[in-house]
Amino acid sequence: MYRSHSCGELRASHINTEVTLAGWVQKSRDKGFMVWVDLRDRYGITQLIFDEARTPTAMMDKAKSLGREFVIQVTGTVIERESKNAKMATGNVEVLVSKLEILNQALTPPFTIEDMTDGGEDIRMKYRYLDIRRNPVKDSLIFRHKVSMEVRKYLSDQEFIEVETPYLIKSTPEGARDFVVPSRMNEGQFYALPQSPQTFKQLLMVGGMDKYFQIVKCFRDEDLRADRQPEFTQIDCEMAFVEQEDILNIFEGLTRHLLKEINGVEVAEFPRMLYDDAMKMYGNDKPDIRFGMEFGELNTVAQHKEFGVFNNAELVVGIAVPGGNAYTRKEIDKLIDWVRRPQVGALGMVYCRVNDDVTFKSSVDKFYDQEDLAKWAAATNAKPGDLICVLSGETNKVRAQLSALRMELAERLGLRDPKVFAPLWVIDFPLLELDEETGHYHAMHHPFTSPKPGQLELLDTDPGAVKANAYDLVLNGNEIGGGSIRIHDKQIQATMLRHLGFSEEEARAQFGFLMDAFEYGAPPHGGLAFGLDRLVAILGGQETIRDFIAFPKNNSGRDVMIDAPAFLDNDQLKELGLI
């Protein structure tokens, strides 16, 4: 036993108790005749005191020699502090040390182990084990554990069974790239790491498991964007004998449970929005509805004058920025520069000030009169004091651009409060998505998603119009989960794969086992998967996932701490049949 108590545990009630503590030296203050040391462990900080009057000289010297992050063990008596610290849980007491042992020395850490550290991202990643000592990272990992435990508890109470599916599976070129694993015992052959346990969870439904879940690592070999990881964690779920409604209810229940247990927030029934409406009103299939600024489409009220830019546009659409009339001309010009950045890609922006007296002043007054602009204000729900920002162009592009602007402005206006939670179901996603490069349609969700009843016929005539039994759960502008009702009929699955461009042989080679399974009594089924990393970050009030992952990789997919990936020696490559 290295300790009788943790460093977060001692209170006034412990005064006069003899205790043994162990931990790290957070800091020490040496006043010559007195030395205070803050001793830290996972549970908190306790102040130690050494003083000339009560501490033997040798120990006093040893106390003075303690550097930051030394690992020590002390025994001593809990005494009342003279100057109490109400901000610390242990702030009423300190430990007068009678025995001090240095368990391990420490070099000076390359950055400060404080909530606000002086270390940059790169150095903190290299010394991640030191970064984890900092409260923001440590608390994020503990927070993640709590969320995972609550997820398991809730689903288990709902009779879901956690089943471990295999990690060494078969490569399926559909979707993102697979990471593959050469098989030594089957030369020239490869396993693949799962992008998700999709087919296995469907097979579990065929197997009668009825309700399945798994918190599971998934792998995608993508060119990494910021805040993406090659390995990530899903809460993967599937249910048999269900319709979309059943699934929405169950996972709304789970999400509500988490918000309540983890965040202490009670949320009303989640609103539901059609995919088409989300695109129309927010330009985005994962709208942040913590705030308004819904899109107002202006084609009918802006394409009747001589302004060619609008007249030639497929879509003219605006948003009202609350209080935006206060922006100076210079600020508005900066906003225009912002939307013209290549990352956003608008050609320009028309704006219209809404004055307090409900008169209007626009950048296109040459073309539009007060009556016209009043209609813009009505369409965008602009109030006196607002600024209407209007973009125009090709529908999909302009929606994406205005969506980016909406989020940027909301951020600047402080409307994205991380303590407010606005969940939303987006439903009726399209079944297929057109790849503009190849001109081919591919599955928007995945090839196992079922079309809405009666829409299968549309596949031949108007594939882009077919809607799917697919849904996303959106929280604060982030997709935190998505799923679908699956196809459970072999013929429909075959039709779908044919439409996705699979030859019969390809379909057979890749999904033969699933098609076979469908012949032996497959029940109707569907499911959903949450992105745990993202979910945890949002519940934790953060936008980035990295602090919620113990050992993340950088944007090149490297673990800079252990320096992986790395070269193998030739013996190993030979044995694997790779050279």
Next chain:
Amino acid sequence: MYRSHSCGELRASHINTEVTLAGWVQKSRDKGFMVWVDLRDRYGITQLIFDEARTPTAMMDKAKSLGREFVIQVTGTVIERESKNAKMATGNVEVLVSKLEILNQALTPPFTIEDMTDGGEDIRMKYRYLDIRRNPVKDSLIFRHKVSMEVRKYLSDQEFIEVETPYLIKSTPEGARDFVVPSRMNEGQFYALPQSPQTFKQLLMVGGMDKYFQIVKCFRDEDLRADRQPEFTQIDCEMAFVEQEDILNIFEGLTRHLLKEINGVEVAEFPRMLYDDAMKMYGNDKPDIRFGMEFGELNTVAQHKEFGVFNNAELVVGIAVPGGNAYTRKEIDKLIDWVRRPQVGALGMVYCRVNDDVTFKSSVDKFYDQEDLAKWAAATNAKPGDLICVLSGETNKVRAQLSALRMELAERLGLRDPKVFAPLWVIDFPLLELDEETGHYHAMHHPFTSPKPGQLELLDTDPGAVKANAYDLVLNGNEIGGGSIRIHDKQIQATMLRHLGFSEEEARAQFGFLMDAFEYGAPPHGGLAFGLDRLVAILGGQETIRDFIAFPKNNSGRDVMIDAPAFLDNDQLKELGLI
């Protein structure tokens, strides 16, 4: 909603309720004027009834058309059964069907979906999704879920934090072979899949996480023996500021909790046995102590006569087989044949009958008199009616041989009752193990295991004698967990790696990050890992793990259901830089 109730739910209290059920046709009995169908889902079986008098003809015909494993949905009224079935939870009622829908047809399954199936191992693996419908497999998976939940609950209550460590790490040639993963973004470089999260959990201790656990997949590319899987699951645990005693207590607590919650068995304090004693008394470092038959060493009482076989042996050792005097000469000859099988490898076996009148009859009466044999009986603790079996030879070999015989006889005698649980700590393992082929010592546990205090010096003079702070938890003759107190001092770790034959460069390349971490304030720490697959199987009263894994691989490491591993196409190989 496809159902109002599950197939395991209806009781007499539901009589006259209208219900909707969905599931699989387990079997149907067609008496012409009446058809009974057993409808099955995960939760149970409910009997459906269709009869001429009450069922419309069209539905009657449809009911008669139902084949095994068809997926159907029925609505009907719960009625009292005429002939009740006390063996079924739903045996008091049946459902008089008013609406029948076939949700999916089914081909006749390739084996019967019954507890005792007619399907062989191979076909059941190929159609694992059908095998999972069978109670023994389904119940095993549910059992595994329950064990995992209890493990998490217990450890979380003890303030352990589950932290997910990465799967894409770096290859370390020490130990078993790694599975590797080529990195597309870092050409020519490879990740490795973890054989265990060993170094990461140690870094979490350096990071102050204090108590860590994870239920985690691990990977070993070994030539598979029966009942080994290339991917397997560990309950991986680590604690800081602990001594061996603390760890034994915590995980004894966990194991006791599982035995109580899962099996309803209360177990007393776990006995502890020195590794050396286990080898001496059972010839084995994971003795099954559900039964006796401890070894009796006979050198002093068998090497004083003219029997050269014994006199030339390093060890003469025997066990007393309870009631073995009843064996016929033929049976004993078969036993001798058994120990001479190449898998066991003994050259022969000497035996000695203990008669009821406490006289002895041995196969070496030429050399030993009654007085000698009485001493053998005393040493092996043989009782009247027993048979003493004696092997001799080189110590390590003869112990392994006699251990095999002991287990075989216990099996035959029914002494290995799966409902009896006999846990045992085996402690003080040797630090190093001699590789007889190379003449080199390697780490018996792993290179991070600390030697017993004060034994570091022995490394130079008598490395084989150094004992480690290493321990195994043994349950019913299986190692279900093992761990050690780790080295937390950089110098000692460096010394250890040098003794294990690592050059300074190799040590640096492979474990540099860990050695660095030890310089920044590493606390004393240690841990343990349970093999979850094995643990669950034993708690479930089984000797083999396969039914407790949803989608196991065969002995060639293949998943025969999905047919993996498989060949990749050239595009994929090119992109990965493999051709």
